[in-house]
Amino acid sequence: MxxxxxxxxxxxxxxxxxxxxxxxxxxxxxxxxxxxxxxxxxxxxxxxxxxxxxxxxxxxxxxxxxxxxxxxxxxxxxxxxxxxxxxxxxxxxxLMAVSLGHVGAAPVLPDGYRLSSWHRGGVTRVLVRAADGGFAARGQIAVTGTTAAVDQVETDPAHQRRGLGRVVMRTLARTGAQQGARAAVLGATAEGRALYESVGWRVLAxxxxxxxxxxxxxxx
Known part of the structure; x- marks a missing residue:
């Protein structure tokens, strides 16, 4: 646990x-x-x-x-x-959680997408854009000591089922681990739960x- x-x-x-x-x-x-x-x-x-x-x-x-x-x-x-x-x-x-252990290789986006990230006010935000520069997916993480909270994870309906949510989640986990967090937690919707489980998160309550x-x- x-x-x-x-x-x-x-x-x-x-x-x-x-x-x-x-x-x-x-x-x-x-x-x-x-x-x-x-x-x-x-x-x-x-x-x-x-x-x-x-x-x-x-x-x-x-x-x-x-x-x-x-x-x-x-x-x-x-x-x-x-x-x-x-x-x-x-x-x-x-409420879901995951251990942030070994930092693996950076996840690879599908062709035609590009990822950017920035850190401000203790929060790292990840943004995925489509080939035309429009919004495709996003998420953010706030590290507080050895733990972190993932938040605001979203994929545009037009870009779902292309693995973008998994890329965002893995990028956030990698970022949290690099900033010293050993575990992360988030509040999941019913729709988001399957995505989080697919990248190793589990339900706590x-x-x-x-x-x-x-x-x-x-x-x-």
């Missing part, structure tokens, strides 16, 4: 994510962390390293709109714990999220 415990992996994910997204330093809580995010649709988030119904309900009932809960339980379990007015957020599936519903019937 890349981390000694799931709680250690969550801590690495939180601290790497705030660097990746430029969020505030996490505040330690008895149940996990609070992070000020600063977006209009997500002003802050509570990340629960250990969750139970009473804690989830207490946090939800005391949180205004724009505050999200990130909880490491299956979505149906979290949904059953939520008070009236709250709903699940899409795009969450699992389910990941679900919730927020107060908006007046239009959605969630923040």
């Amino acid at each position: 890349p981390f000694e415990s799931t709680e250690d992996a969550v801590r690495a994910w939180v601290h790497g994510w705030v660097v990746s997204r430029g969020a505030a330093e996490p505040s330690d809580r008895s149940w996990g962390f609070t992070v000020d995010v600063g977006h209009s649709r997500e002003v802050a988030r509570h990340v629960l390293t250990s969750a139970d119904e009473a804690t989830v309900r207490r946090l939800a009932e005391s949180s205004p709109g724009g505050v999200a809960l990130k909880v490491f339980v299956p979505a149906p379990v979290l949904e059953a714990w939520l008070p009236p007015g709250w709903g699940l957020l899409d795009g969450h599936d699992s 389910p990941l679900s999220a919730a927020a107060l519903r908006t007046p239009e019937g959605g969630t923040d």
Whole structure:
């Protein structure tokens, strides 16, 4: 296992994510962390390293709109714990991790694509462009000591099934290892999970999220 415990992996994910997204330093809580995010649709988030119904309900009932809960339980379990007015957020599936061991050769792109990367503010970003210079794929990694968080991995639908996602992931893993990280973690969507598993990542825990519903019937 890349981390000694799931709680250690969550801590690495939180601290790497705030660097990746430029969020505030996490505040330690008895149940996990609070992070000020600063977006209009997500002003802050509570990340629960250990969750139970009473804690989830207490946090939800005391949180205004724009505050999200990130909880490491299956979505149906979290949904059953939520008070009236709250709903699940899409795009969450699992917390995943990988060991960053031997740094192999740089991955090779398919013909017609080119890769660039740059490092700024503690974050290394990788961009793949198509032959016409348009966007094809991307991802980024934030190294915080011996651990790292991978984030914002995306492949344009027109360029999927060409191995670009695997190139991005392997490039990020290589970058993290070169910067001293021994393990990496990420929050996966259901769609991204297959890609990550194909390059050696494994699921540590389910990941679900919730927020107060908006007046239009959605969630923040």
